Amino acid sequence: MPEIRAPRVRFAPSPTGYLHVGGARTALFNWLYVKKNGGQFLLRIEDTDKARSTDESTRAIFQGLEWLGLGWDEEPVYQGANLERHRADADRMLANGSVYRCFCTPAELDERRKAAEARKESFKYDRRCDRLPADEVASRVAAGIPHVLRFRVPDGTTDWDDLVHERIAFPNKDIEDFVILRSDRTPIYNMAVVSDDIAMRITLVMRGDDHISNTPKQILLYRALGAELPVFAHLPMIHGLDGKKLSKRHGATAVGDYQHVGILPGAIRNFLALLGWSPGGDREVMTMDEMVELFSVDGLQKKAAVFDTKKLEWMNGQYLSRTPAAELAPLVTPMLITAGLATAADVARKEEWYLALLDLLKVRARTTDEIVHQAKPYFTDEIDYDPEAVAKQWKDAAATRDILAATRERLAHTTWEPAAMEEALRTLAEERGTTGGKIFQPLRVALTGLTVSPGIFDVLLMLGPDRALRRIESAERWLETGGAVKS
RNA sequence: GGCGGUAUCGUCUAGGGGACUAGGACGGAGCCCUCUCAAGGCUCAAACACGGGUUCGAAUCCCGUUACCGCUACCA
Secondary structure (H helix, E strand, O other): OOOOOOOEEEEOOOOOOOOEHHHHHHHHHHHHHHHHHOOEEEEEEOOOOOOOOOHHHHHHHHHHHHHHOOOOOOOOEEHHHHHHHHHHHHHHHHHOOOEEEEOOOHHHHHHHHHHHHHOOOOOOOOOHHHHOOHHHHHHHHHOOOOOEEEEOOOOOEEEEEEOOOEEEEEEHHHOOOOEEEOOOOOEOHHHHHHHHHHHOOOOEEEEEHHHHHHHHHHHHHHHHOOOOOOEEEEEOOEEOOOOOEOOHHHOOOEHHHHHHOOOOHHHHHHHHHOOOEOOOOOOOOOOHHHHHHHOOHHHEOOOOEEOOHHHHHHHHHHHHHHOOHHHHHHHHHHHHHHOOOOOHHHHHHOHHHHHHHHHHHHOOOOOHHHHHHHHHHHOOOOOOOOHHHHHHHOOOHHHHHHHHHHHHHHHHOOOOOHHHHHHHHHHHHHHOOOOHHHHHHHHHHHHHOOOOOOOHHHHHHHHOHHHHHHHHHHHHHHHHOOOOOOO
């Protein structure tokens, strides 16, 4: 498939909820295409459904796109503002004979539809109003009888070369004479979309493949308006683990949800890019620049993809590990503050220490949430002992207390430097006829309350002698009193 | 029901007639490393929906069947 040079593309969400991952993926592909081929990525807010559209969700969409790094090129277009043009275009088609007035009421239509269903027939508008004599139409219009505008679908076939599906064809006999303007003179979706796409000079329409059956109707509209056709590309849907279209019941579907649980924008972008597209070969983790470089419609998939959060988390872990602490800090700090673990001033005061800590924690975390959780022992004075850790590493209270006391004593007289500390504790282990692990593990619980942490000497280093020693002492007391006294 | 779309490991995918004993990644199992976890390294289990063609040769091309998805409004 030839690439389109300097394409003008658009992402056209309805502001009826937050930015959905499916929408985000569509926006990403449009964006990548434009960056690869040079052109404009435009935004159109399809807010013609006043009842469901909200400013709040428009803001959420902007915010979501910005977070993902998908900037747009011109002022966003609000579909609702183009009502007059939509009407004018519809009237133009009425004037050139592509469209006719239909006086059938919704109630009548509904009745006929139900009757057809009862007969197990498929319902299609029978064009009865198109057969009305001209003077009859004129007198009804003069009498102010409400009516819609319907498109008169010609004979033949409507087809196009889809960028992802190749040729798709619809016999026109299967396309109903669809309404383009309601009786209140507001446009129907397909009318508004085509009018706007023409006005915005869109040359490539890339959207979800749930729009495939809208496409022949839209092509008919372009022709009736004498406009040049854009190229169409229909992307596969994103499904949940059960193979059904992704929805709320599959858990988080809004981009913002992932932002809030600590997914990095780069990670979800990379993950989303791989849903329905492949650069070929074994490439998986890619920077935005690499994705732009590699992007091609040839790598687009026809099949729906399942949104697997496990792989997203893995991807995020990859990004977390590769992101420098200095870049992670602005993301993690607010979460630390919200969690009540630190203030901005705390963090600023010991920046070097903080960045070192982030470097230790990021490699073993899959989300920034996990980093915050793991960071707790380094910020609070009081720690809780994880019952599981106690059960596993502090089985014998007396013996543990004894070993902790000995450990504390050695540490108190050791230079606070990893090699020296390791040497001291390994010697202690040897003297006691045991292994390092038998000392490190109980010590880890004393220091962090957890079974999981960075290497024990890193923990010691981050905690510093005063706090570490005090904490071991608290653990000893806790063990002595059988857990009655909090650390 | 009608119309349209799709079909490679559980999942994301590579594959564009012979290089396929079908590759990689996530997830799973196991081993190594090791003070825990993660990371990393290694190993294993795991797929061409089915049936017909075309061809010397089909995961790859064609047809049919099946399954799944989407659309079928004076919604978007």
